[in-house]
Amino acid sequence: MLESKVAVFTSPNTPITLITERTPPPSPTSLLIRVSHAGVCGSDLHRLTGDYPPPPAPISFGHEGVGTIAALGALITHDRAGAPLSPGDRIYWGPSTPCGAATCAACAASTPMKCPQLNWPVLAGRPNAAAYRTFATLSEKHFYYKIPEGTSAESVIAFGCAMPTALRAFARLGTLERGANVVVQGSGPVGLAMTVLAGLAGARAVVVIGDPEVRLQAAGRLGATHVLSVSGSTVEERRRRVMEITGGRGASVVVEAAGVPAAFPEGFELLGMNGRFLIVGLYSGKAVYPVDAVRINNFNLSIIGSVGIEPENYKRTVEIAEEHGKRLGFEELITHRFKLENVEEAIRAVVRPDAVKIVVMP
Numbered sequence: 291m292l293e294s295k296v297a298v299f300t301s302p303n304t305p306i307t308l309i310t311e312r313t314p315p316p317s318p319t320s321l322l323i324r325v326s327h328a329g330v331c332g333s334d335l336h337r338l339t340g341d342y343p344p345p346p347a348p349i350s351f352g353h354e355g356v357g358t359i360a361a362l363g364a365l366i367t368h369d370r371a372g373a374p375l376s377p378g379d380r381i382y383w384g385p386s387t388p389c390g391a392a393t394c395a396a397c398a399a400s401t402p403m404k405c406p407q408l409n410w411p412v413l414a415g416r417p418n419a420a421a422y423r424t425f426a427t428l429s430e431k432h433f434y435y436k437i438p439e440g441t442s443a444e445s446v447i448a449f450g451c452a453m454p455t456a457l458r459a460f461a462r463l464g465t466l467e468r469g470a471n472v473v474v475q476g477s478g479p480v481g482l483a484m485t486v487l488a489g490l491a492g493a494r495a496v497v498v499i500g501d502p503e504v505r506l507q508a509a510g511r512l513g514a515t516h517v518l519s520v521s522g523s524t525v526e527e528r529r530r531r532v533m534e535i536t537g538g539r540g541a542s543v544v545v546e547a548a549g550v551p552a553a554f555p556e557g558f559e560l561l562g563m564n565g566r567f568l569i570v571g572l573y574s575g576k577a578v579y580p581v582d583a584v585r586i587n588n589f590n591l592s593i594i595g596s597v598g599i600e601p602e603n604y605k606r607t608v609e610i611a612e613e614h615g616k617r618l619g620f621e622e623l624i625t626h627r628f629k630l631e632n633v634e635e636a637i638r639a640v641v642r643p644d645a646v647k648i649v650v651m652p
């Protein structure tokens with residue numbers, strides 16, 4: 291039995307407690323992971339402040355994890371993509387367990403994060419796959435991928451759940467046409483991941499609208515051709531700037547990754563002919579605005595939503611870190627590192643003006 295320190299969340303605005311649990315060796319079909327990096331996601335702060343319904347019982351949480359295999363069940367020889375696994379290998383995993391069954395309406399419709407068997411967040415007090423703990427236990431139902439030699443753990447966790455979220459949304463968009471002009475609203479981790487993907491897809495211009503300065507600088511390193519500060523400009527100034535940058539055509543694609551309702555009307559007005567508006571950040575609360583349907587018709591516009599992640603997005607996240615992480619400086623996105631003891635401070639720090647990505651190191 292190994293001792294694992296585990297962060298436990300009980301209810302909003304109640305301090306997170308740290309308990310010690312005994313973690314048993316893995317079953318034949320599970321893996322025991324010594325967590326090295328747990329990424330802090332903006333949604334963790336929403337949980338702390340009560341924007342999500344409180345859980346029925348204390349939970350373990352932290353849904354962005356990278357760690358080292360401490361022990362492998364006798365029947366686990368490969369990761370979910372078929373790469374051979376040995377103790378000591380580093381892996382990146384998703385903590386939920388969509389069933390993947392053809393008979394499951396949610397999984398069959400490519401919305402696995404709506405699967406009734408998701409098992410997330412998990413109840414505290416037993417082995418589980420949460421990342422805010424010293425040892426995580428993964429079952430054969432989890433999605434776990436080996437991080438290859440030469441790719442750093444930090445370059446993977448830098449985009450935690452943001453890259454899988456962005457990949458899934460980008461796939462909903464379809465292909466990017468040659469010479470596409472992309473506007474990304476929001477410079478948080480999802481907006482930055484979208485910036486990377488737009489650059490890799492060959493966009494002519496990638497305009498990132500966001501704040502604060504440290505995140506706009508990061509956007510520039512990751513592939514933004516232009517950055518516009520939200521606080522330093524008006525909606526009309528930004529619209530004019532986007533029109534200038536696009537030669538008067540407007541955006542081919544606007545990606546809403548700001549999570550701010552006002553991004554919707556602003557983004558809608560930035561779309562040019564055949565424009566596509568991808569909504570990724572407005573997943574809680576309400577954002578109700580009148581929409582000019584005539585403009586949708588006469589500009590051939592599409593409005594596309596995307597929620598959740600598909601398991602293969604985790605694999606692709608590792609590949610993107612492997613292929614581009616060094617060149618684009620993914621590791622440098624991590625601005626703050628906290629111990630597990632200070633997980634609450636870490637989560638509350640996501641709104642700091644000097645923060646890009648925050649990581650807990652259990």
Ligand SMILES: [Zn+2]
Pocket residue numbers: 331332333353451452
């Ligand atoms: Zn997240």
Ligand SMILES: [Zn+2]
Pocket residue numbers: 388389390391394395396397398402405406407
């Ligand atoms: Zn399912």
